[in-house]
Amino acid sequence: MSSSADTLPSPLHPESSGGARAPASDTEERLLLDYQQRGALGAREELVHRMLPLTKRLAGRYRHTGESQDDLEQVACLGLIKAIDRYDPDVGSFVRYAVPNIMGELKRHFRDKGWGMRVPRSMQERFLRVNEAINVLSGELGRSPTPRDLARHTGLKIEDVVEALELSTAYSPAALDAPFTGAEDGDRTLGDSLGAEDPGYAAVDLGQAVTPAFRALPAREQTIIKLRFMDDLTQSEIAERVGVSQMHVSRLLRRSLDRLGAAAAGGEAESAIAR
Numbered sequence: 001m002s003s004s005a006d007t008l009p010s011p012l013h014p015e016s017s018g019g020a021r022a023p024a025s026d027t028e029e030r031l032l033l034d035y036q037q038r039g040a041l042g043a044r045e046e047l048v049h050r051m052l053p054l055t056k057r058l059a060g061r062y063r064h065t066g067e068s069q070d071d072l073e074q075v076a077c078l079g080l081i082k083a084i085d086r087y088d089p090d091v092g093s094f095v096r097y098a099v100p101n102i103m104g105e106l107k108r109h110f111r112d113k114g115w116g117m118r119v120p121r122s123m124q125e126r127f128l129r130v131n132e133a134i135n136v137l138s139g140e141l142g143r144s145p146t147p148r149d150l151a152r153h154t155g156l157k158i159e160d161v162v163e164a165l166e167l168s169t170a171y172s173p174a175a176l177d178a179p180f181t182g183a184e185d186g187d188r189t190l191g192d193s194l195g196a197e198d199p200g201y202a203a204v205d206l207g208q209a210v211t212p213a214f215r216a217l218p219a220r221e222q223t224i225i226k227l228r229f230m231d232d233l234t235q236s237e238i239a240e241r242v243g244v245s246q247m248h249v250s251r252l253l254r255r256s257l258d259r260l261g262a263a264a265a266g267g268e269a270e271s272a273i274a275r
Helices: 026-038 041-050 052-065 069-086 094-114 121-141 147-154 158-166 200-215 219-229 235-242 246-264 269-274
Strands: none
Touching: 026 041, 041 052, 041 069, 052 069, 052 094, 052 121, 069 094, 094 121, 121 147, 121 158, 147 158, 200 219, 200 246, 219 235, 219 246, 235 246
16 A cells, blocks of 8 residues: 555645645754654654644545454554654665554554454455545546446455445444344344355255266156155055056165165166166
8 A cells, every 4th residue: 555645634744835745844853853862652642643634644544444443543653652662764764764664554454353253364455455446536536436437546446345335234234133133023133134044055066976976867767766755645546556466566665765875876877777
């Protein structure tokens, strides 16, 4: 993430009458020197106070995540303090040094402490990237950006943008015992609205496995299987319907089920029939 002090108005960079950015004031420079050279904690405290508008502005980039703004500002302020403690004048402007440190602290907060569910690092980064784009584009467009707007701005595919937008539910997942919206009695919870697993799904896979073997059975054996397991007839009733003895029905059922079982276990339908 590229952040530049030139694009972030702050107490250290007031607008001059000519429209150019003025260098850091002597006051901030003096505070930095007082803290670094003499360990004056009061100087660090005053510097932090003077730069609070910057930390609030950077924390505001993540206001669409659902995280408390107060918490975000505290995390940003922690990043500022760390930047003050680690700053080396040889690296250049303090603001240019502080901004990526503050943003890094915010990212670590989201990565390590913010997520209510385990989410891969790459998806977390994509979520933050899209969230920042929402903040930027909302100001530029004067409206909420569409997924296509976000994809164009971030360089991501539209489906990746949509996936990142949906991650907000993983960041702050709702509790299953939370009240269900729209429940008339007020006692229904979100967990009550979740459906149970349909046992029919397992039958779909099983059906795909045995269908070729079933179709390869002789017509009479197909009829017996249907009468037994679809029409729920007894072996005696099937014997009367088909015109064979009950014992013969039993043998045909056993042989057919063995073949179907072999197919369901992973054998080829043709080889199961040939055995």
